[in-house]
Amino acid sequence: MADTVVRAHDLREYFHQALHAAAQAQRLRAEAATLWYLTDLLVRFSRSERFYDYTESGWRLRPLAELYGIALEAEQESERRRILQRMGDVALFVAGLFAGQLGRRGIDVDYYIAMGGTAYGVLSEMNAESVRDSALSCVFEDLAGRFVGFADVLAEIGEQRCERSDEQLLRLYELWQKTGSERLARKLRGHGIDPLPTTGRMQ
Known part of the structure; x- marks a missing residue:
């Protein structure tokens, strides 16, 4: 029987190839660093415990507005950066892979586009505290400026025929x-x- 299951150690390469093909299909000229960032995002969120937050009420997906409020109240810039990054990542993931289901919950995809683009935009303008932060600021600027395009790339991967x-x-x-x-x-x-x-x- 053919092995149709993507093995864990192949997952990163699988997603990277899929993202590259989807970007080409969407005629989106994506920077290599941005595609690798999205690769890591998909690998990370392939595990549900990394997509959902563990709260006093159990596992749930925090509303973007709640994450934004937590980010504004964060005392450390590193913590603010971490929360804004999660906010942008969740918004992009949902807008790309679950846009068709949002209407049933009374939420429009443009809300996720606006919130995610805002989070990435703020991140791109924050002072870099490390070499990694400096490199990521260019990625965040790219994601903020072409949020819909990258959501389309994720949708291309997730869409079933x-x-x-x-x-x-x-x-x-x-x-x-x-x-x-x-x-x-x-x-x-x-x-x-x-x-x-x-x-x-x-x-």
């Missing part, structure tokens, strides 16, 4: 209206729907 129902196509169109994602526009055209530019759409 399946027929879409009319309801799913409507949700796809609504997501395109909110994000202006070129990936979503191509998906819609593939289903015979030509999305037209509208005012108020995020770029």
Whole structure:
């Protein structure tokens, strides 16, 4: 029987190759450092205990607004940096892989785009405390400036090939209206729907 399970020690290389292919498919010229950062993000969040937070109420995903509040109150800049990074990472992961499920929870993907982009933007402007911080600031600037594009790259990886129902196509169109994602526009055209530019759409 063919081995279809990705082994743990191959996971990093698997995600890196998948990200590289997805970026090419999305026509996104991604910096090597940014792709490696996203590789590490996917490897890290492949373990649920690293994606969720352990709180007094048990394992749960903290709301982004709560994380932002904690970051603002942090006394140490290193702690503020850590929380903002988690905020950006969670927002990007959710916007990329779970955007289609957000509407059912009454949350729009543009909220995650705005919060994640803000977190990465603040990180890119913080004073570097180490060589690692200095290198990451360029990555954070890239992620902040092209958040939707990188969310599309993650979505390309996570998307399964399946027929879409009319309801799913409507949700796809609504997501395109909110994000202006070129990936979503191509998906819609593939289903015979030509999305037209509208005012108020995020770029």
